[in-house]
Amino acid sequence: MLINNMCKTSEKTLVLVGFMGAGKSTIARVLAKLSGRPLVDLDALIVQQQGCTIPTIFADQGEDSFRRYETEALRSLNETTPIVLATGGGIVGRQENWQLMRRLGLVIYLRASWETLRARLVGSSDRPLASSDRSEADIVNLLQQRVPLYEQADLIIDTDGREVEDVVHEIMTRVKD
Numbered sequence: 001m002l003i004n005n006m007c008k009t010s011e012k013t014l015v016l017v018g019f020m021g022a023g024k025s026t027i028a029r030v031l032a033k034l035s036g037r038p039l040v041d042l043d044a045l046i047v048q049q050q051g052c053t054i055p056t057i058f059a060d061q062g063e064d065s066f067r068r069y070e071t072e073a074l075r076s077l078n079e080t081t082p083i084v085l086a087t088g089g090g091i092v093g094r095q096e097n098w099q100l101m102r103r104l105g106l107v108i109y110l111r112a113s114w115e116t117l118r119a120r121l122v123g124s125s126d127r128p129l130a131s132s133d134r135s136e137a138d139i140v141n142l143l144q145q146r147v148p149l150y151e152q153a154d155l156i157i158d159t160d161g162r163e164v165e166d167v168v169h170e171i172m173t174r175v176k177d
């Protein structure tokens with residue numbers, strides 16, 4: 001019984017959520033490799049499906065269009081095999097995205113402090129919502145609005161000051177619990 005449950009859980013798709021700069025893509029890459037699951041990056045999928053970059057989508061069509069594409073990309077994943085899915089930081093804003101993510105598998109919040117995120121976001125040019133023309137106060141405000149949403153995840157993993165491999169091992173251990 002215990003072994004069956006373990007297998008069931010460990011066969012799930014793992015959906016990584018968290019703010020910009022939380023390390024979702026990096027952690028997803030290592031997690032995919034070590035857990036033997038294919039990696040899907042939702043932002044990359046949107047770029048592929050729409051044929052243009054994320055800053056271009058924001059600039060030409062606006063954030064609402066991007067959010068629509070994000071939900072469409074999520075809906076297009078009807079994986080029967082388990083994957084590791086790296087999402088964009090704003091995926092948590094739409095309730096329907098939560099239904100789609102939960103249908104796919106286990107939602108894991110990679111939590112990081114503002115100090116950590118800020119250091120990683122310096123010089124980031126491909127993130128319209130963290131670009132240099134945004135004030136720090138605006139970005140912190142966005143983070144504060146989103147934290148309660150991220151906290152709806154099935155698992156919360158603290159990442160501050162930790163090596164990627166260490167975080168990945170914690171995820172792999174906890175999804176087997």
Ligand code: S3P
Pocket residue numbers: 018019020021024043054087088089090091126127128129
């Ligand atoms: C966004 C985060 C980005 C990307 C888009 C919007 C957000 O992904 O989806 O620029 O709203 O937080 P990362 O979290 O991978 O930077």
